[in-house]
Amino acid sequence: MKNIIIITVLVLLLFVPFTGKIALFDWDEANFAEISREMIVRGDWSEMTINYEPFHEKPPLFFWLQAVTMKTFGINEFSARFPNILMAILTLSLLFLAGKKLKGNSFGWLWVLCFGGSFLPQFYFRFGIIDPLFNLLNFISVLFIFYALNDERGKVYKWAISGLAAGLSVMTKGPAGLLLIVLPVVVYLLFQRKYKKIKIYQPFFWLAACMLPSAIWFLFSHHEGLFLKDFLQRNIELLTNADAGHGGFFLYHWLVVFAGMFPLSILVFYSFRQKKEKDSDFSLLMKILLLTVLIVFTLVRTKIVHYSSLAYLPLSWLVAESMENIRHSKSVLPVFLSVTAKIFAVLAGLMMMSAIILLKFRSQLIDWTDDIFIRECLLAEADWNNQILITTIVLAVIFVATIWLWINKPFSMKLFYLNLAVVLLISQWFWIVLLPQVQKHTQGAVVEFSKSVSGNEPYIITMGHKSYLPYFYGKVKEDKDFKGKNKYEVLLTPVRKKLYIISKSDKAAEIAEMYNLEEVYRKNGWVFMIRKFDISE
Structure with a gap:
């Protein structure tokens, strides 16, 4: 017990x-x-x-x-x-x-x-x-x-x-x-x-x-x-x-x-x-x-x-x-396993460092793509400061070093515990520090908008992509006007509540023109719109 x-x-x-x-x-x-x-x-x-x-x-x-x-x-x-x-x-x-x-x-x-x-x-x-x-x-x-x-x-x-x-x-x-x-x-x-x-x-x-x-x-x-x-x-x-x-x-x-x-x-x-x-x-x-x-x-x-x-x-x-x-x-690993592990460790460390460096200097990457949505996501206001950059690089170096030490002496429990501690530290760092910043580039704006309209008992749909975030964070309630209808039918159905539409920026103009939608605002690659015609009484 x-x-x-x-x-x-x-x-x-x-x-x-x-x-x-x-x-x-x-x-x-x-x-x-x-x-x-x-x-x-x-x-x-x-x-x-x-x-x-x-x-x-x-x-x-x-x-x-x-x-x-x-x-x-x-x-x-x-x-x-x-x-x-x-x-x-x-x-x-x-x-x-x-x-x-x-x-x-x-x-x-x-x-x-x-x-x-x-x-x-x-x-x-x-x-x-x-x-x-x-x-x-x-x-x-x-x-x-x-x-x-x-x-x-x-x-x-x-x-x-x-x-x-x-x-x-x-x-x-x-x-x-x-x-x-x-x-x-x-x-x-x-x-x-x-x-x-x-x-x-x-x-x-x-x-x-x-x-x-x-x-x-x-x-x-x-x-x-x-x-x-x-x-x-x-x-x-x-x-x-x-x-x-x-x-x-x-x-x-x-x-x-x-x-x-x-x-x-x-x-x-x-x-x-x-x-x-x-x-x-x-x-x-x-x-x-x-x-x-x-x-x-x-x-x-x-x-x-x-x-x-x-x-x-x-x-x-x-x-x-x-x-x-x-x-x-007290044996050692066969040479091919030892070499494979060390190479994989170096590659993993380089991937960690490369990812954080690219995100830090992401403004230099936007010319590499013509995709409007990706460009705007990259330019999101995330705080990839020098402390995050340096700490992540240091953790990557420590990760590689501890693996090399342990691979050379796989029978050493002290090195096993050291490696375990480094993995736990990196996992915590990733969850607490890195993931919140990553979300700003990906879905942060969708969550923020959905929360902002949740008090109005809205109905929210996505066009051009699939997402479940608006339902959860918008606290969407069941509406009999929309029961059994797909999103295209919903856009043509008069209702008693505000109807919001979320789209990626590269598709928003076409969708807005097709369904007579008005843009509320846009952020980080996402465009948030509302249907223009009046709400039925």
């Missing part, structure tokens, strides 16, 4: 401060937070809507968690992100307990540090997205099947816990969770011939527990099967087509996963170099789970960075195990 309390305190200290100080990000964060806000506004938690139209792309579990925190802490950024702070506590606690059970107390902590001290796992817990909950439930399901298979008595409650976690995973993101659970477990069973230990009634307990959450929801909801039809259609589209703005090259997720846990991810190659007979049962399962996630999302046409985030859980186990083996043998 003491260790769990320590994990809880550390997570709260690391994630709670400044969580609500940064605006939500389009698309996913703003989309999900708006769905949860509309649940509260409508007073109906059985159905999801976005802009008060049915939303059937995701099941409701995560939105229920967000809605609960919004009812508790208010409708704001902190509430939208707080569920994932809880997921951080639960996930790290689970890793500690599982690591302790399988390999001892010290390994439990090592697993926690490898996972929680890496860049992308940290950032996932800071954002109001579905994946941390989805990943936790999937991992619980796989873990408890492993426990059940390796328990001489194969206790039924372990099968039931696994099934319930799988069912809740389906309630979080749909049946994709079942694929990520069942596929690696089946491969593991075939490899280890563990299927012989399964008693015929045990899978039925798993299946019953799995079906329970969805059955309860369908019983009390009133979507009459429309949700299931739309949900399946949308997910087939994501599997077979690259969603708008979310394409990517074939090995996209392999690079994302490697970079997201760098430099520790370099050790996964060390793990795969081990002979199969040296693998523990659980290590084999983790390798299968890691490869399953990477292969499945490589085949999926839509490429989004957090799709493959489940991979960090098995990857961190393999990294921690490799670290333990290297520490005990």
